[in-house]
Amino acid sequence: xxxxxxxxxxxxxxxxxxxxSRRALIGWGGAGLALGAAAAGGAVAMTRVxxxxxxxGADAGGAVPFHGAHQAGISxxxxxxxxxxxxxxxxxxRAAFVQLLKDWTAAARRMTAGQAVGEGAYGGLAEAxxxxxxxxxxxxxxxxxxxxxxxxxLFTKFDLAAQRPDALxxxxxFAGDALDPNRSHGDxxxxxxxxxxxxxxxAIRNLARIGMGKVVIRWSQLGFGKTSSTTPGAQTPRxxxxxxxxxxxxxxxxxxxxxxxxxxxxKDGPGWMTGGSYLVARRIRMHIETxxxxxxxxxxxxxxxxxxxxxPVGKAKxxxxxxxxxxxxxxxxxxxxxxSNGGATxxxxxxxxxxxxxGLGRLDAGLFFLAYQRDVREGFVRIQRNLAxxxxxxxxxxxGSAVFAVPPGVRDADDWWGRTLFAKEA
Amino acid sequence: xxxxxxxxxxxxxxxxxxxxSRRALIGWGGAGLALGAAAAGGAVAMTRVxxxxxxxGADAGGAVPFHGAHQAGISxxxxxxxxxxxxxxxxxxRAAFVQLLKDWTAAARRMTAGQAVGEGAYGGLAEAxxxxxxxxxxxxxxxxxxxxxxxxxLFTKFDLAAQRPDALxxxxxFAGDALDPNRSHGDxxxxxxxxxxxxxxxAIRNLARIGMGKVVIRWSQLGFGKTSSTTPGAQTPRxxxxxxxxxxxxxxxxxxxxxxxxxxxxKDGPGWMTGGSYLVARRIRMHIETxxxxxxxxxxxxxxxxxxxxxPVGKAKxxxxxxxxxxxxxxxxxxxxxxSNGGATxxxxxxxxxxxxxGLGRLDAGLFFLAYQRDVREGFVRIQRNLAxxxxxxxxxxxGSAVFAVPPGVRDADDWWGRTLFAKEA
Numbered sequence: 001x002x003x004x005x006x007x008x009x010x011x012x013x014x015x016x017x018x019x020x021s022r023r024a025l026i027g028w029g030g031a032g033l034a035l036g037a038a039a040a041g042g043a044v045a046m047t048r049v050x051x052x053x054x055x056x057g058a059d060a061g062g063a064v065p066f067h068g069a070h071q072a073g074i075s076x077x078x079x080x081x082x083x084x085x086x087x088x089x090x091x092x093x094r095a096a097f098v099q100l101l102k103d104w105t106a107a108a109r110r111m112t113a114g115q116a117v118g119e120g121a122y123g124g125l126a127e128a129x130x131x132x133x134x135x136x137x138x139x140x141x142x143x144x145x146x147x148x149x150x151x152x153x154l155f156t157k158f159d160l161a162a163q164r165p166d167a168l169x170x171x172x173x174f175a176g177d178a179l180d181p182n183r184s185h186g187d188x189x190x191x192x193x194x195x196x197x198x199x200x201x202x203a204i205r206n207l208a209r210i211g212m213g214k215v216v217i218r219w220s221q222l223g224f225g226k227t228s229s230t231t232p233g234a235q236t237p238r239x240x241x242x243x244x245x246x247x248x249x250x251x252x253x254x255x256x257x258x259x260x261x262x263x264x265x266x267k268d269g270p271g272w273m274t275g276g277s278y279l280v281a282r283r284i285r286m287h288i289e290t291x292x293x294x295x296x297x298x299x300x301x302x303x304x305x306x307x308x309x310x311x312p313v314g315k316a317k318x319x320x321x322x323x324x325x326x327x328x329x330x331x332x333x334x335x336x337x338x339x340s341n342g343g344a345t346x347x348x349x350x351x352x353x354x355x356x357x358x359g360l361g362r363l364d365a366g367l368f369f370l371a372y373q374r375d376v377r378e379g380f381v382r383i384q385r386n387l388a389x390x391x392x393x394x395x396x397x398x399x400g401s402a403v404f405a406v407p408p409g410v411r412d413a414d415d416w417w418g419r420t421l422f423a424k425e426a
Numbered sequence: 427x428x429x430x431x432x433x434x435x436x437x438x439x440x441x442x443x444x445x446x447s448r449r450a451l452i453g454w455g456g457a458g459l460a461l462g463a464a465a466a467g468g469a470v471a472m473t474r475v476x477x478x479x480x481x482x483g484a485d486a487g488g489a490v491p492f493h494g495a496h497q498a499g500i501s502x503x504x505x506x507x508x509x510x511x512x513x514x515x516x517x518x519x520r521a522a523f524v525q526l527l528k529d530w531t532a533a534a535r536r537m538t539a540g541q542a543v544g545e546g547a548y549g550g551l552a553e554a555x556x557x558x559x560x561x562x563x564x565x566x567x568x569x570x571x572x573x574x575x576x577x578x579x580l581f582t583k584f585d586l587a588a589q590r591p592d593a594l595x596x597x598x599x600f601a602g603d604a605l606d607p608n609r610s611h612g613d614x615x616x617x618x619x620x621x622x623x624x625x626x627x628x629a630i631r632n633l634a635r636i637g638m639g640k641v642v643i644r645w646s647q648l649g650f651g652k653t654s655s656t657t658p659g660a661q662t663p664r665x666x667x668x669x670x671x672x673x674x675x676x677x678x679x680x681x682x683x684x685x686x687x688x689x690x691x692x693k694d695g696p697g698w699m700t701g702g703s704y705l706v707a708r709r710i711r712m713h714i715e716t717x718x719x720x721x722x723x724x725x726x727x728x729x730x731x732x733x734x735x736x737x738p739v740g741k742a743k744x745x746x747x748x749x750x751x752x753x754x755x756x757x758x759x760x761x762x763x764x765x766s767n768g769g770a771t772x773x774x775x776x777x778x779x780x781x782x783x784x785g786l787g788r789l790d791a792g793l794f795f796l797a798y799q800r801d802v803r804e805g806f807v808r809i810q811r812n813l814a815x816x817x818x819x820x821x822x823x824x825x826g827s828a829v830f831a832v833p834p835g836v837r838d839a840d841d842w843w844g845r846t847l848f849a850k851e852a
Contacts (some may be wrong), residue, residue: 083780088787126723133718134668134733135651135778138661182785198651201666201780205789209718216787222648222780225561225624235564240627242560292559292635297552307560352561354509354627354648355781359608361514361642363631 062195063141066112068409069275070263073145074347074372075252079193082223082351083200084281084368085208086151086186086402087215094158098422100214104148104207105416111203114141117210133209136202144194146203148417149279149404154187163421165270167278167375168405175388176397183283183400186218191279191370197222219400221283223351223368236310236318240286240352240365241395243303244310247318250347261345261379262372264408272420275408277372280346280380283353283400286366291395302391304331330391336383344382346371366396376403488621489567492538494835495701496689499571500773500798501678505619508649508777509626510707510794511634512577512612512828513641520584524848526640530574530633531842537629540567543636559635562628570620572629574843575705575830580613589847591696593704593801594831601814602823609709609826612644617705617796623648645826647709649777649794662736662744666712666778666791667821669729670736673744676773687771687805688798690834698846701834703798706772706806709779709826712792717821728817730757756817762809770808772797792822802829 064072091097107117118131155164190207194200201222208217226237239245250257259265264273291299300306304313304327312322312333327334338345349372354365373379387393407418490498517523533543544557581590616633620626627648634643652663665671676683685691690699717725726732730739730753738748738759753760764771775798780791799805813819833844 085783126726127721129719130668130722130725130733132668133666135664135666137664137668137734196651197780198664198778201650201778201791205666205714205718205791208789209715212715212719217783217789218787220780220782220789222782224627225622238561238563238624240559240561240631242556242558242563288631289635289638292631293555293638295553296556299556300552307556308563352624352627354623354646356648357511357643357646361644363634363643363646365627365631 062143063113064143064145066109066146066410067412067415069411070277070409071145071147071406072112072409073147073191073193074262074277074349074406075250075258076143076145076193077252078226078349079143079145079200080195080224080226081193081197081200082368083192083197083204083220084223084370085190085192085204085220086218086281087188087190087208087211088218089154089157089187089215091214092157094422096214097158098418100211101418101422102416103210105410107206107210108146108203108417109410109413111136111206112141112144112146114139114144117206133202133206136199139196139199139202142194142196142199144192144199144203146207147191147193147406149189149191149406150418150421151186151188151402151404153185157187158422160421163270163272165273165278165405167264167268167273167377168403169376169381171280171376171401171403172381174384174398176393177401178397178399179401180399183219183221185402186404188215189279189281189402189404197224221353221368221400222355223353225352226350239350239367240288240354241291241299241303243299243305243307244318245350245367246348247305247310250345257345258347261374262347264374268374273405273407274420277374277406278376278379279404279406280369280371280373280376281400281402281404282369282398284367284369285364285397285399287395287397288363288365294395301328302332302395304328304333328391330389332387332390332392335386335390341383341386344379346373346379346383372406488569489539490569490571492535492572492836493838493841495837496703496835497571497573497832498538498835499573499617499619500688500703500775500832501676501684502569502571502619503678504652504775505569505571505626506621506650506652507619507623507626508794509618509623509630509646510649510796511616511618511630511646512644512707513614513616513634513637514644515580515583515613515641517640518583520848522640523584524844526637527844527848528842529636531836533632533636534572534629534843535836535839537562537632538567538570538572540565540570543632559628559632562625565622565625565628568620568622568625570618570625570629572633573617573619573705573832575615575617575832576844576847577612577614577828577830579611583613586847589696589698591699591704591831593690593694593699593803594829595802595807597706597802597827597829598807600810600824602819603827604823604825605827606825609645609647611828612830614641615705615707615828615830623650647779647794647826648781649779651778652776665776665793666714666780667717667725667729668733669725669731670744671776671793672774673731673736676771683771684773687800688773690800694800699831699833700846703800703832704802704805705830705832706795706797706799706802707826707828707830708795708824710793710795711790711823711825713821713823714789714791720821727754728758728821730754730759754817756815758813758816758818761812761816767808767812770805772799772805772809798832 064076110117116132152168152170155161192200192203236244236247262277264276266274310318311320314323314326322333324334324337349370351368353368356364358364371380407420490502536543542558578594578596581587618626618629662670662673688703690702692700736744737746740749740752748759750760750763775796777794779794782790784790797806833846
C-alpha cells in the first residue's frame with residue numbers, strides 16, 4: 001500500500017497542544033464586540049484565548065483519543081447519545097472531495113478534543129460566518145467520537161469501482177423488510193457518539209456545514225440510552241421493549257474477539273481496509289402499543305430471557321450460559337446466538353430512538369441497530385437470515401438500512417480520513 | 427371551591443414509603459420465570475422485592491417531590507431532557523375520563539419517585555401484560571417531573587365550557603406563523619422532564635398505554651440541552667444558534683416574580699386554577715444552514731448580544747443590564763425585553779430539538795419553546811406580537827403551537843390531577 005499523498009492539508013495540523021478548549025473560548029467570547037470592531041483576526045483571538053485557558057488538563061477529562069490504528073467509536077465504551085448522519089456526495093471533483101475529507105478530519109480532531117472548529121473560534125472576522133456554530137462552547141468533550149464510513153454507492157463515483165471490498169455487499173432483502181429509501185443507504189456516513197446530545201448534534205451539524213456544496217445529508221438519526229454496552233461489567237441497558245439488550249456483546253477490551261470478528265485483517269483485503277471494519281445500520285421500528293398489550297409470559301418467550309434479570313430460560317442470572325434447547329424454537333436469543341449461526345458474531349452498538357408520533361397516534365420508536373463486523377456476509381447477513389422465523393418479528397419492522405466500509409483509524413496529525421483509499425490513486 | 431370528590435381511586439394511595447425503587451425491582455426480576463410459573467401474584471412479588479430493597483435512601487437521590495401547591499416541572503430547576511406529548515380525548519364518558527386522571531396521577535406519583543407503574547412490578551401474573559413497560563427498571567428517578575395541562579378544546583367536551591378560563595385564549599395568528607396542525611393543539615398535554623431521556627420517554631409511553639381507549643397521542647416532541655435555566659447561578663445554556671438563551675429568565679427561587687408572573691392567584695379566577703399556570707408551547711424551526719452562512723456581526727446584531735459571552739451590546743458581561751437603545755431597533759433582545767412590552771415577563775423552559783433531516787437535506791432542528799405565565803394575554807401574546815419585526819424572523823419559523831391551562835399541584839396522596847376542575851361537578 002503506497003502512500004503518495006500524506007501531505008497534510010492546511011487544516012490538518014495538530015493544534016491539540018496549544019489550541020483552546022471549548023470552555024476557554026467562553027472567556028474569549030466576552031470580547032466579541034471589541035474583536036468585531038477591531039476585526040483583528042486570528043492572532044488577537046489566540047492571545048485572548050491564551051489569557052483564559054483553564055489549568056492544564058481541567059478539560060481533558062472526557063476526551064477520547066482521535067488517533068489510532070482503528071477509528072474511535074467502535075470498540076470505545078458506548079456513549080449515552082448518538083447522532084448518525086448519512087451523506088450523499090454531490091461534487092464530481094475528486095480533488096475537492098479529498099480536500100473535504102482532510103477538512104473534516106481536521107474538524108473532527110478538534111471537536112473530539114473539546115475544541116471549537118477553526119483556530120480563531122469564530123474565525124476572528126466579524127464579517128465572516130463563524131468557523132464554529134457555537135452551541136457546544138462551554139461543554140465538555142463528553143467522550144465525543146466521530147467515525148466515518150463509505151457506502152457501496154461511493155464506489156460508483158471517482159473511479160473507485162476496483163477498490164470496493166468484496167465484503168461490502170449490497171444487503172439482500174430480508175423477510176419482513178419494509179425499507180424506506182429516505183432512511184436508507186448513503187455514499188458516506190458519520191457516526192457521532194457523545195455523552196451529551198448537544199455535543200453530538202453540534203459535530204454532525206458542523207461537518208454538514210463544512211461539506212456544503214460537496215455533500216448533503218441524506219438522512220440522519222438521533223439515539224439515546226445505549227442499548228448495547230461494550231463496557232465489561234457495566235449494567236446491561238434495556239431496549240424500549242424493556243429487556244436487557246447486549247448481554248453477550250463484545251467488550252472493547254476483548255482484543256482476541258475484536259480481531260476475530262470486528263477488525264479487517266491484512267489478509268482479508270483490500271489493503272486500504274486493514275484495521276477497518278464494516279458497519280450495518282438498521283432502523284428497527286417497534287410496534288410499541290402491540291408489545292405493551294402482550295403478556296409477560298409471551299414477551300419472555302419471544303426473547304428467551306426473563307424480563308427483570310435478563311436470565312436465559314431456565315437459568316437464574318443474566319450472564320449464565322444460555323441453554324438454547326430450553327427456549328422456544330423461534331425465541332430471539334436462540335436464533336441470534338452464535339451456536340445457531342455457525343459462530344457468527346457482531347459488535348452491536350445500537351441506540352433507542354423515539355421520533356415523536358406517527359399519523360395514527362403511535363410512538364415512532366424503536367432501536368437504531370448498529371453492528372460492526374469483519375465481513376458483512378459472515379456477520380449480520382448470516383444472523384439476519386436466521387432471524388426470518390424470529391418470534392420478535394411480530395413486534396418489529398426494519399424500516400431503514402445501510403451498510404458502510406469503515407476505514408482504519410487516523411494515525412497521527414498528518415493523516416486523514418480515507419487516505420488509504422484515496423491516496424494511492426490521488 | 428368545594429371539593430366533593432376527593433375520595434382516592436384504587437390507584438391513588440401513596441405507596442411511596444414501602445414500594446420498591448426501580449433498582450430494587452431488578453433483583454426481583456431474576457425470579458421472573460419462577461414467578462411466571464407460580465402465577466403467585468402481587469404478594470409474593472412484594473416479598474421478593476422486599477428481600478432486595480436498596481438501603482434506605484440509596485435511590486432517593488434525584489427524585490423531585492410530586493406533591494405540592496404547584497405542579498412540579500414549572501419552577502423546578504430545568505432537567506436535561508424533555509418528552510412532551512399532546513393528547514386528544516377519545517372517550518365521551520366523563521366518569522371514565524376522571525378515572526383516567528386518577529390512574530395517571532397514581533402512575534405519575536410512582537414514576538416520579540423512581541418506581542415502576544403498578545405495585546407488583548409486571549403485575550404479578552405472567553398471563554397479563556406487565557403493569558410497567560420495563561425500560562426504566564434500574565434507572566434512577568433522574569429528577570423526573572410530569573406536568574399536565576388542559577387545552578382549549580377540552581373545554582368543548584364534558585360540559586366544561588363554563589369552566590374555561592378567560593386567560594386560556596385561542597392564540598391569535600402571529601406574523602410569519604406556518605403552523606402544522608399535526609404539531610399543534612391538543613385536549614391535554616403532559617410535559618415529562620428528566621435528566622435521562624429514557625426515563626422521560628418511559629413516562630409518556632406508560633401514560634399513553636394507561637390511557638388506551640380513552641386518549642390518543644396527537645403529537646409529541648423530544649428535546650434536549652435545556653436552553654433556558656431556572657437555576658440561579660447556573661451557566662446559561664446555548665440554543666442551536668450558538669447563543670446563550672435564558673439569561674434573564676425567572677429563577678425557581680424568585681418567589682416574588684413567580685407569584686407576579688407565573689402562578690395564577692386567587693383573585694385571577696377561575697377558582698380551580700388557583701396555584702396553576704398557563705403554558706404556551708411553540709415548535710420553532712431554525713433555518714440552520716442559512717444561519718450558519720451568516721456573518722458573526724449579523725448574528726450578534728440579530729440577537730443584540732455577543733455570541734461568546736452573551737453580553738448585551740456595548741456591555742462586557744452576560745448579566746450586565748442591557749442598554750436597549752444601543753441595539754438595532756429590530757434586535758431580538760430589545761424587542762423581547764419587558765421594557766418593550768409593558769413589563770410582560772414569562773418563565774421559559776424550552777429545549778433544543780433535532781428531528782433528523784427534511785426532504786431537502788436540511789436539519790429539522792430548532793427550539794421547542796415552552797413558556798409559563800399567569801395570563802397568556804399578558805405574557806406570550808404581548809411579547810410575540812412585538813416580535814413581528816424581530817430580525818430573528820429571517821432565520822426561524824414557528825411551525826407548531828399549543829396552549830394549555832396547567833392546573834395547581836397535587837396536594838397529597840388522596841389528590842389527583844384535575845380534581846379542582848372535575849370534582850366540583852362530578
